[in-house]
Amino acid sequence: MSTASPQAAAPEGGALLSLRDVRVSFPGGRRRARIEVLKGVDLDVRPAETLGLVGESGSGKTTIGRAILGLVPVASGTVAFDGERIDTANAARRRALSRDIQVIFQDPYTSLNPSLTVGDTLAEPLIAQGGDARGTRARIAALLDRVRLPADAAHRLPREFSGGQRQRIAIARALALRPRLIVCDEPVSALDLTTRRTILDLLLEIQEETAVAYLFVSHDLSVVRSMSHRIAVIHRGRIVETGESAQVTEAPEHPYTRTLLLSAPVADVAEQRRRRAARAAASGDF
Missing domain, CATH: 1.20.5 (Single alpha-helices involved in coiled-coils or other helix-helix interfaces)
Structure with missing residues (x-):
């Protein structure tokens, strides 16, 4: 098993991703006021860094990831990527941003289209960005090799793989366009303990090789501690503590x-x- 681990300190430099005073609210139901889920969130993720975002169920951590991806509207505040405001981006700009921002979802069983082969799943983002047939085939082969799946996996359906293998496929899909940031939304919580460690090691290895940044979302502080340069703790829609991983986990304030x-x-x-x-x-x- 790999012994890769995050650097002792977060990479220096300006923020790749920046959230400022972000607020998100959802309808409260019939005759009820809207429910504010995020209450003025500030976050920064630097290039090549893992920022762990940890909190219990219902704290708002997944909503932050969805706001970054444009899957929920931001009521106020700003989300900026590489200095560009993206919370107001239109559909065309969002498609272009998929080159730089990708996501790995929690459940490897529902995040893959069951009717598409693995090769077709990996080809989709490449073709959408104008890739040619020869280049796409070569990239799929390289992606499968990188996540340690056999080449013939491209011709098989998701149901033929275990949960851990499906999550490897999801990681390969997220890597297809060589993004600069990946939102990892509870990427190992649905896996058994042994498989969980191998997937975490794989993510660490990929970061070392590609310098991709991760926003790593989890309810498990021990997992976040093993993955992150810095940690942000969210409670009831507010960030209550942010700091270097060792400081937050060894001397929390x-x-x-x-x-x-x-x-x-x-x-x-x-x-x-x-x-x-x-x-x-x-x-x-x-």
Whole structure:
């Protein structure tokens, strides 16, 4: 298994992706006010960096990723990529941005079209960007090799692969256009522990080779810690703490971050019981 790991410090330089005071709200239902899901979020992701975004279910972390991808409208604030505001981009500009911004979704079983072969799935973004047949075939072969799948995988359907293999296909698709940023939305949460580690190692290796930046979204602080240069903690639609990975995970400042650390499972039953009690006691601090 690879022993790759993120650099000790985040890469220097200006932000590749920048969110400023981003607010997103959804309809509250019949005769109810809109529900504000993101409440003034500020985030930066630098080139070649992994920013881990961690929070519990319902915290708004996935909504941040969807706002970046243009899948939900931004009510106010700005989302900028490489200095260009993209939250107001039209459909044509969004298609062009797919060269630079890609996504890996949580569920490898539903993120792939079951009726398309793996080769057709990988060819789609290449053809959409004007790739020729010969170049597309060569790129598909290189992508399958990079994610350690056999060449004949191109002729098979997603149902013929395991969950971990399907996630490798999803990673290959995200890499097809050589993006500069990939939004990783809980990319290993649906996988078993052994497969999870191999996928994380693969993502780290790819970053070392290509200098792609990741926004790595997860509810699991231990996974985020192993992947990230910096970590942002989100709670109820607000970023409550941001810092270098070691600082946030070893000396957290916000009570909510400390409760996330207490949520991490441990093998010792007595220690797990102590953590559960400490988490319950701390829940009223924020």
